Amino acid sequence: MLEVKNVDAGYGKINILNDLSLKARENNLTLLIGPNGAGKSTLLKAIFGFVKTSKGSIEYNGKDISSLPSHQLVDHGISFLLQRVSVFPELTINENLKLGAWAFKKDKQKVTQQLEAMYDKFDVLKQKRNEKAGLMSGGQKRTLEIARMLMSNPKMLLIDEPSAGLSPKIAKEVYQILHGLKDDGITLLMVDQNIRDSIGYSDYVYVLEQGSVSSESKASEVEANLKEVVQSWLKF
Amino acid sequence: MDFLVPLLAQLTNGLIIGFIYALMALGLTLIFGVLKVINFAHGEFYMLGAYISYIASRMLGLHPIIGIIAAVAVVFIIGMLMEKALLTPIYEDKVERKDEYALLITFGLSIFLMNGALVVFGPYQKSPEPLASGVLDLGVLSVSSGRIYAVVLAIIFMAATLFIINKTWLGTALRALSQDRDASTIMGINAKTLGSIAFGLGAAMAGAAGALLAPVFLVFPIMGVVPAIKSFVIIILGSMGSIKGAIYGSLLLGIVESLGVFFLSPSYRDGYSFLLLIIILLVKPKGLFGGSQWNN
Numbered sequence: 001m002l003e004v005k006n007v008d009a010g011y012g013k014i015n016i017l018n019d020l021s022l023k024a025r026e027n028n029l030t031l032l033i034g035p036n037g038a039g040k041s042t043l044l045k046a047i048f049g050f051v052k053t054s055k056g057s058i059e060y061n062g063k064d065i066s067s068l069p070s071h072q073l074v075d076h077g078i079s080f081l082l083q084r085v086s087v088f089p090e091l092t093i094n095e096n097l098k099l100g101a102w103a104f105k106k107d108k109q110k111v112t113q114q115l116e117a118m119y120d121k122f123d124v125l126k127q128k129r130n131e132k133a134g135l136m137s138g139g140q141k142r143t144l145e146i147a148r149m150l151m152s153n154p155k156m157l158l159i160d161e162p163s164a165g166l167s168p169k170i171a172k173e174v175y176q177i178l179h180g181l182k183d184d185g186i187t188l189l190m191v192d193q194n195i196r197d198s199i200g201y202s203d204y205v206y207v208l209e210q211g212s213v214s215s216e217s218k219a220s221e222v223e224a225n226l227k228e229v230v231q232s233w234l235k236f
Numbered sequence: 237m238d239f240l241v242p243l244l245a246q247l248t249n250g251l252i253i254g255f256i257y258a259l260m261a262l263g264l265t266l267i268f269g270v271l272k273v274i275n276f277a278h279g280e281f282y283m284l285g286a287y288i289s290y291i292a293s294r295m296l297g298l299h300p301i302i303g304i305i306a307a308v309a310v311v312f313i314i315g316m317l318m319e320k321a322l323l324t325p326i327y328e329d330k331v332e333r334k335d336e337y338a339l340l341i342t343f344g345l346s347i348f349l350m351n352g353a354l355v356v357f358g359p360y361q362k363s364p365e366p367l368a369s370g371v372l373d374l375g376v377l378s379v380s381s382g383r384i385y386a387v388v389l390a391i392i393f394m395a396a397t398l399f400i401i402n403k404t405w406l407g408t409a410l411r412a413l414s415q416d417r418d419a420s421t422i423m424g425i426n427a428k429t430l431g432s433i434a435f436g437l438g439a440a441m442a443g444a445a446g447a448l449l450a451p452v453f454l455v456f457p458i459m460g461v462v463p464a465i466k467s468f469v470i471i472i473l474g475s476m477g478s479i480k481g482a483i484y485g486s487l488l489l490g491i492v493e494s495l496g497v498f499f500l501s502p503s504y505r506d507g508y509s510f511l512l513l514i515i516i517l518l519v520k521p522k523g524l525f526g527g528s529q530w531n532n
Contacts, residue, residue: 050418074424086419088412095408102424105405152424 001026001187002047002156007056007066009046016042018211019056024156024189027182031198031219032191033229034208040191041083043208044158047189048073048080060156074103077155083164083191087141087148089134093125096133096144100151118147139170146177157181159190163197175201195230199223241376246494248379252387254490256445259390260463261470261482262397263441269414269477270434272335273323276342278442279464280349285311285443286364286450286459287353293365300365300451304389307447308440315439316432318345323435327428346464353457366451386448393444394483397437401479410434414477442467462506469509473516475523485524488512 002024010016016039024030032040045051047058049070058066060076068076088096097118101111119126122143128136133144142162149157162178163171171194178188179201192198199205202219207229222229260282267275285307292303322341331337367389368381401407413420413430421427446460453459470489474481489509496508520526 048422050421069426070421071424071426074422080422082418082422086416086422088415088419090415091408091411095411099408099412099420099423099425102405102409148423 001061002189003059004043004047005057005059007043007046007053007058009042009051009053011042011051015054016051016211017046017053020208020212021056022206022213022216024187025204026187027185028203029179029182029188029190029201031195031202031205032189032208033193033195033205033222034214036193037210038208039211040208041160042211044080044160044189044191047158048078074152074154077153078158079149079152079154079156080158081145081149081160081162083160085138085141085145085165087133087136087144089132091133092130093133093136093144094129097125097129097148097151100148103152114151114153118151121150122147138165139167139173142166142170142174143177146174150181154186156187157189159188161191161193163192163194168197171197195226199226243498244377245379246498247491248377249383250490250492250494251487252379252383252490253493254487255387255390255394256448257463257466257470257490258483258486259393259448260442260445261467261474261486262394262479263438263445264467265438265471265474265477265479265482266397266401266410266441267435267438268471269479270410271319271323271338271431273326273338273342273435275435275438276339276464277318277346277349278439278467279460279462280346280353281311281315281439281442281460282446282463283353283455283457283460284314284349285440285446286455287357287362288443289447289450290362290364290455294362300367301389303364304367304444304447308393308444311443312436312440315443316436318439319432319435323431324428327431350457350460357455357457359457361454361456363454364447364450367448382451386452390445390448393441397441398479400437406430406433466506466509469513473513473523475525478523478525481523481525488524 004020004022007017007020008015020043032043034040042051046053049068053066057064060078065073065076097115098111101114104110119129124140125144125147133141136144159178162174166174175198181188190198199219199222205217205219205222206213207215264275264278267273288307288310289300289303292298292306293300322345323338325331326334326338366382367385370381371378372381372384401410409420409425409430412423413425413427417427466489470485471482474485489512492512493505493508497505516524
């Protein structure tokens, strides 16, 4: 579905990704793990066009998307959940959600249908639909971000540290929501430092070190050797 | 009782001018809110609007209202083009010190437009066709019909802008962009195009203000300097980036100026705005609506 081939990318003259290649298979949750500075978040930003690639290609359903402007990727069915809080705090929850349907904003009926679907799926948003998003708790904001992402009917989600800053209970709920999206035919490529919790929801794992893939395997295999994987990072 | 009628006349004048200041300040705050750019060429968009209404009404013989609409449309397009041509490097990470770049480039644009107008139109004052002649009798008070038309049009322009901001997809996207550019892009919003539209809208509001006040204050190349400075005063005293602050600040400034003219001296008319700014910042350092967002 999504294939990164021999990509170099970075900030200014500093290269973060070095000849990196990987695949996110259709309807799988692919997990990217690795020590700090390995290039995990940079990879997601490069896929979404926030960081320019200097070499290689990024193919989505066989088409090279590396030169497309970021905002056009949404039309291709790709959405991105940033690591930091990205709700629009001064807009209401309803306005935040509606913006998720920007790609088909002229189809009023479809926008309304999607809104209702999200309110049915996430009751907490329905109750607070006219409140400003900035007033929500951390977990609720994450829920809003996920719902807003789903408004555009994406087929591929790029997810950066979904549990960052959340309590273990809320983080678990977020993982369950994300894992459940596979049932809707969505493919996920997720970066997470919280390996112990996220590995159980994943299908395939890439370990990144110094901007390249150092190993890859089925999630069940990494889960069985989790201690060794984490210890190997401590050498860095 | 004798002084009440002239005082009322001054206050009315102050409110009329205040509404037109509000139009200009709203444009400045729109640009700052969305693009985080302080537009030093704002006064020159005001000047362009005045010249366009002059060309339309005096040289082409069109109705003054057509001249004002033409001023809004043309300045909107010029504003968009200027933003695309000059400010794009900021969003493409081609410049290191973005804030300084934006300040200097708009300052340069201001000087360029002022001197361009000097070359094309010369240094002489020109007067477009007024919106209306005669006075409107309001009982104890008589107000120039042209000014009444100007304030009504200013209110219509402001209402239209506020409607766009608060009730349309474009406005919601502009408010989103003002809060988080990356998150807006993730929604599929073309931040570059929307930024140009925001700049064009802000410039068009300055152009509208220039066209509306042109018959009152005449048209000349450096006519935008003082209104631009007053717009900066307004958005600072109303709180940077606050729409509410820009509107209330403008009305307050208009009233204070007219009271100063009435009770003190008309010679220091422009000085009263700075005195007001100093007093408000001493009492409320964040401005009247301190800390509020562009979205209020």
